[in-house]
Amino acid sequence: MHSSGFIISTDAFIGLSMLAFIVLISFFYLSTVSLTSWNTVDLINLTRDEASVLEKQFVFENAVKQSSADLILSKINATPDSHCFEVSIFAETNLNVPTIYALKTGCTKNYDQLVVANRTFIVNTDTNVEFYIAKLGGWYK
Secondary structure, eight states: OHHHHHHHHHHHHHHHHHHHHHHHHHHHHHHTOOSHHHHHHHHHHHHHHHHHHHHHTTHHHHHHHHTOSHHHHHHHTTSOTTEEEEEEEEETTBSSSOSEEEEOTTOOSOOSOOEEEEEEEEEEOSSOEEEEEEEEEEEEO
């Protein structure tokens, strides 16, 4: 009866040793996982979401009507500090020079990865309808 207790203790020791080894190996592999790919996905989603919000709240349209980037700046400056945005709005007739340009305060155009979301919108004035393209670029500081 004493010998079977020794075998169970040996089995338990071997089992616990294997468990500890597996846990250590798991921690090693989990510590080597890079979050860069997840950061890219988050940046894409954040940039697209910000472009959608600016479009649906008529920020782009009102900025064109006011010929001012102040409204756009107030919205993009309210985003988290770790994210940078720039907005360029182009008239349909001139896609080379932006009609309105805004860069988030405190950000510089120095980035490893840039994500761009484009939105088209219409500005209806009393006399005519004009088409515009808003280009929103996003990156991490």
